[in-house]
Amino acid sequence: MAEQTAKFAPGTHPDLKPPITSTGAIRWVRENLFSTPTNTVLTLLSLYLLYLIIPPLYLWMIHDAVVNAASRNECQDLGSGACWAVVRVRISQFVYGFYPVELRWRVDLAFVLLVVALVPALFDKVPHRGYAMIFTVCYPVIAFFLLWGGLGLEPVESSKFGGIMLTVTIGVSGIALSLPLGILLALGRQSNLLVLKVICTCFIEFFRGVPLITLLFVASTLLSYFLPPGVFFDLLLRVLIMVTLFSAAYIAEVVRGGLQAIPKGQTEAAQALGLNYWRLMGLIILPQALKISIPGIVNTFIGLYKDTTLVVIIGLLDPIGLSQSILADSKWQGLSTEIYVFIAIFFFISCFSMSRYSIYLEKKLHTGHKR
Amino acid sequence: MTAIDIDQAPFKVSNLWTDQKSRGLLIQIVSLILLLLFIAYIANNTMSNLKLLGVETGYGFLSEPSNYDINQRPIEYDSRSSHGRAAVVGILNTMIVAVCGIVLATLLGFTAGVLRLSGNWLISRLVYCYVEFTRNVPVLLQILLWHGIIVHTLPLPRQALQPADGVFLSNRGFAIPWPQLEPAFWAVVVAFFAAIGGAVWFAGYAKKVQAETGKIYPVITINLAMIVLVPVVAFFLAGQPATLDWPALTGFNFKGGLTVKPEFIALWFALSVYTAAFISEIVRAGIMAVSHGQTEASYALGIRPNWTMRLVILPQALRVIIPPLISQYLNLTKNSSLAIAVGYMDIVATIGGISLNQTGRALECMSIVLAIYLTISLSISSVMNWYNKRVALVER
Numbered sequence: 189m190a191e192q193t194a195k196f197a198p199g200t201h202p203d204l205k206p207p208i209t210s211t212g213a214i215r216w217v218r219e220n221l222f223s224t225p226t227n228t229v230l231t232l233l234s235l236y237l238l239y240l241i242i243p244p245l246y247l248w249m250i251h252d253a254v255v256n257a258a259s260r261n262e263c264q265d266l267g268s269g270a271c272w273a274v275v276r277v278r279i280s281q282f283v284y285g286f287y288p289v290e291l292r293w294r295v296d297l298a299f300v301l302l303v304v305a306l307v308p309a310l311f312d313k314v315p316h317r318g319y320a321m322i323f324t325v326c327y328p329v330i331a332f333f334l335l336w337g338g339l340g341l342e343p344v345e346s347s348k349f350g351g352i353m354l355t356v357t358i359g360v361s362g363i364a365l366s367l368p369l370g371i372l373l374a375l376g377r378q379s380n381l382l383v384l385k386v387i388c389t390c391f392i393e394f395f396r397g398v399p400l401i402t403l404l405f406v407a408s409t410l411l412s413y414f415l416p417p418g419v420f421f422d423l424l425l426r427v428l429i430m431v432t433l434f435s436a437a438y439i440a441e442v443v444r445g446g447l448q449a450i451p452k453g454q455t456e457a458a459q460a461l462g463l464n465y466w467r468l469m470g471l472i473i474l475p476q477a478l479k480i481s482i483p484g485i486v487n488t489f490i491g492l493y494k495d496t497t498l499v500v501i502i503g504l505l506d507p508i509g510l511s512q513s514i515l516a517d518s519k520w521q522g523l524s525t526e527i528y529v530f531i532a533i534f535f536f537i538s539c540f541s542m543s544r545y546s547i548y549l550e551k552k553l554h555t556g557h558k559r
Numbered sequence: 560m561t562a563i564d565i566d567q568a569p570f571k572v573s574n575l576w577t578d579q580k581s582r583g584l585l586i587q588i589v590s591l592i593l594l595l596l597f598i599a600y601i602a603n604n605t606m607s608n609l610k611l612l613g614v615e616t617g618y619g620f621l622s623e624p625s626n627y628d629i630n631q632r633p634i635e636y637d638s639r640s641s642h643g644r645a646a647v648v649g650i651l652n653t654m655i656v657a658v659c660g661i662v663l664a665t666l667l668g669f670t671a672g673v674l675r676l677s678g679n680w681l682i683s684r685l686v687y688c689y690v691e692f693t694r695n696v697p698v699l700l701q702i703l704l705w706h707g708i709i710v711h712t713l714p715l716p717r718q719a720l721q722p723a724d725g726v727f728l729s730n731r732g733f734a735i736p737w738p739q740l741e742p743a744f745w746a747v748v749v750a751f752f753a754a755i756g757g758a759v760w761f762a763g764y765a766k767k768v769q770a771e772t773g774k775i776y777p778v779i780t781i782n783l784a785m786i787v788l789v790p791v792v793a794f795f796l797a798g799q800p801a802t803l804d805w806p807a808l809t810g811f812n813f814k815g816g817l818t819v820k821p822e823f824i825a826l827w828f829a830l831s832v833y834t835a836a837f838i839s840e841i842v843r844a845g846i847m848a849v850s851h852g853q854t855e856a857s858y859a860l861g862i863r864p865n866w867t868m869r870l871v872i873l874p875q876a877l878r879v880i881i882p883p884l885i886s887q888y889l890n891l892t893k894n895s896s897l898a899i900a901v902g903y904m905d906i907v908a909t910i911g912g913i914s915l916n917q918t919g920r921a922l923e924c925m926s927i928v929l930a931i932y933l934t935i936s937l938s939i940s941s942v943m944n945w946y947n948k949r950v951a952l953v954e955r
Contacts, residue, residue, distance in 0.1 A: 220678070220679065220680035220681075221679060221680060221681055223678060223679075227677070227678065227679045230674075230677065230679050230681075230682045231679055231681050231682070234679075234681050234682050234685050235681070237685070238685075380583065381583050381586055381587050382587065383587035383588075383590055383591050384586070384587065384590055387590065387594060393936075393937065393940075394933065396936070397932060397933040397936035397937055397940075398893070398929050398932045398933060398936070399893035399894065399896040399907075399932060400893075401896045401897060401899070401907060402896060402907060402911065402925065402928050402929055402932060405907070405911060405925060405928075406925055406929075409915065409921040409925065410921050410922060410925055412608070413604070413605045413608045413609070413921070413922060414601045414604055414605060415604055415608075416604050416607075417604070417607055417608055417611050490695070494695075494696070494697040494698070495697070497697040497699045497700060498699060498897070500699070500900075501897075501899060501900060508699065508700060508703065522711060524703070524704075524707040524711065525704065525707050525708065525711065528700055528703055528704045528707060529704075531700055532696045532700055532701075532704070535695065535696050535697055535700065536692065536695045536696055539694075539695035539696075540691060540695045543695070
C-alpha cells in the first residue's frame with residue numbers, strides 16, 4: 189500500500205477502468221435481466237417460452253413453408269410448413285374480391301389517390317398544403333365514381349366489392365363520416381337545450397349499448413321495413429350507415445371527455461369577447477378538446493377498422509368472407525390457419541401504423557411543458 | 560327614470576331568433592317536431608310494409624315449438640321446446656361465456672399489466688409484443704383462428720391428449736370431470752353464503768375495534784379461512800353430497816363428466832386473450848397514474864411496503880382502473896355476440912338467428928335481442944356511474 193501511494197502524488201493517479209461487470213453489455217444484462225432473484229426466474233421463464241415459440245414458428249412460417257404449389261396436396265409433398273401458395277394464387281381475389289378484372293385499374297387508381305389525399309391531411313410539412321387539401325376534400329367524390337362507376341365509367345355493383353378493397357372502403361368512409369357526426373353528437377349532449385341533449389344522449393346510449401353485429405342484422409333484415417314500400421338500397425350502403433352511426437356514438441363519448449376537460453374559464457373568456465356559439469366552439473373549445481381526445485379518437489378508428497370484418501356475418505365478402513369461399517375449394521381445403529394468419533398480418537400492419545400515427549400526432553400537438 | 564325598459568321595446572318577429580332564450584326554445588321545438596315526424600314516417604312505412612307482406616305481428620310465436628337443436632344447453636331444452644325457451648338458453652349461453660371470459664381476461668390482464676411494468680427488460684418487451692399483436696388484430700379473426708387450431712390440430716377423441724387423469728383434449732372439445740350434485744348439496748351453498756355474510760360482518764367489526772382501541776385483527780386471513788373452511792365442513796357434515804363424474808371414451812365420443820365444446824373454448828380463449836390485452840394497458844396506466852410521491856410519503860410515515868400498496872397505492876390506482884375496466888367487461892359481453900361465427904348458440908344465434916329465419920319475425924326477434932343487450936349495458940353503466948360518483952375526488 190505504502191509503495192503504491194508513493195508512486196503517484198495525490199490527485200495524479202491515472203483513471204482506472206471501471207470493473208468489466210459494470211460497463212457495456214454485461215452491466216445492461218445484470219441490471220435489466222438478472223437484477224433480483226425474481227427477475228432471474230422471469231428472464232429464464234421467458235427465454236424458455238421464446239424457445240418454445242420462436243423455432244417452431246420460424247420453421248412453420250419460413251423455413252418449411254411452400255410458396256409455389258397448385259394445391260394443398262402438392263404443398264404437403266414439398267414441405268411440412270405453411271402452404272403460402274394459397275395466398276399467392278388467390279392474392280388478387282383477396283385484394284379486389286369479385287371486382288371485374290378489366291376494371292381493377294380503377295381500384296388501384298382510387299387507392300393511389302387515397303394515399304395522395306391522405307398525405308396533406310396527415311402531415312403538415314407538405315409543400316402547397318392548402319391546394320393539396322382541396323384535392324383531399326374532393327377525393328370522396330372522385331373515389332365514389334371510380335369505385336361504383338358513372339360519369340362515363342362503366343358502373344360496378346357493390347355486390348362485386350370484396351376483399352381488402354371492401355375493408356378499406358368501409359373503413360375509410362366510416363372514419364371520414366363518423367368524426368364530424370360524433371363531434372356534433374358530443375356538442376349536442378353537452379348542450380343547454382334540453383330536447384337536443386336528451387335526443388343525443390338516447391342516440392349515443394343506444395348505439396353504445398348494443399353490439400355492432402346486431403346493428404348489422406338490423407341493417408340487413410329490418411331496414412327495408414323502415415323505408416317506403418318499393419324503395420331498396422344497397423346492402424353495402426346500409427352497412428356503411430350502421431358502421432358510421434355506431435362509431436359516431438363512440439367518438440361522441442371520447443370527444444365529450446375532451447370537452448369536459450376544458451376549464452370553464454375558456455368558455456367564459458370567449459363569451460366575454462363576444463364570440464357566438466359556433467365561433468366559441470370552433471375557435472376556442474374544440475381545438476383544445478380534440479387535441480386531448482386524439483388517442484381516444486384513433487382508438488375508435490382502429491376499432492371501426494377492425495370491426496369491418498363483422499360484415500362477413502351478414503354475407504359481404506371481406507377478406508374473411510373470401511377465405512371461407514376459398515376454403516370451400518377442394519384444392520385448398522383445411523388451410524384456414526395460413527389464410528387467417530395472412531389476414532391477421534394485414535390488419536396488424538394497418539392498425540399498428542394507425543396507432544403509431546396517433547402517438548406521433550400526440551407528440552406534435554403537445555404544446556405544454558414536457559416533464 | 561330614463562332606464563330603458565326592455566319590455567316596452569316593440570315586438571319584432573326577428574327577435575325570436577336574435578334573443579338567446581327564444582332561439583333556444585325555437586330550436587328545441589323544431590327539432591322535436593322533426594324527430595316526431597321522422598318516427599311517424601318510419602312507423603308509417605313499417606305498417607304499410609307489414610300490411611303489404613301480409614306478415615302477422617306480435618310475440619305469440621315465442622310459445623310455439625322451435626324445431627331446432629342447441630348443442631350447449633344449460634337448462635332442459637330440445638327441439639320441441641318453444642322459441643321463448645330457446646331465447647332463454649341463448650341468454651344463459653351468452654352469460655356463461657361472458658362470465659368465464661371476464662374471469663380469465665381479468666387474471667391475464669392484471670398479470671400482463673404488472674409484468675409490463677416490471678424492471679425486467681425481456682418480459683416487458685414480450686408483454687408489449689403480446690399486447691400490440693392482439694390489440695391490432697380483429698377479434699373475429701382471433702376467434703376463427705382459435706377455432707381452426709382446436710378443430711384442425713387436436714386429435715380425434717380416440718387419440719385424445721390426456722394432460723392429466725380424466726382430462727381429455729380432442730377436436731370434439733375438452734372433456735373434464737364434473738361433480739354430480741345431490742339434493743343435500745344446498746347445505747354447502749347455504750354455508751358458503753353464510754360464510755360470506757360472516758366475513759362482511761367480521762370486517763366491519765374489526766374496523767370498529769381498530770377505530771376504538773387501535774387493535775388490528777388479521778382480517779384477510781381469518782375471512783379467507785372462514786369462506787373456505789365453513790363450506791368444506793358443511794360438505795362433510797351433509798355426508799359428501801357430490802361425486803365426481805369421470806369422462807370415459809365410448810364409441811366416437813365421451814360420456815360422463817363435462818364436455819366443453821370447441822366453439823365455446825375458441826370463443827372463450829379468443830375473447831379473454833383479446834380483452835386481456837386492453838385490460839393490461841388499463842392496469843398499467845392506473846398504476847403509473849399514482850405519483851411516486853405517494854409511495855415516498857407513505858414510507859416516510861413509516862407504513863410498511865405491503866400496507867402502502869394496500870392502503871395508499873391500490874385505492875388510488877383502482878379509481879383510475881375500474882371505470883375503463885368495467886367498460887372492457889361490457890365490450891367483452893358485446894363481443895361475445897360474434898359467437899355466431901363459430902356456431903356457439905348465444906342470444907344472437909338463437910333468437911336473432913335461427914328463430915328469426917324460421918319464423919320470419921325480424922322485427923320481434925331483433926327487438927328482443929336489442930332489448931336484452933341494452934338492459935345489460937345500461938344496468939352496468941348505471942352501476943359504474945354510481946361507483947364513479949362515490950370515488951370521485953371531492954374538489955371545491
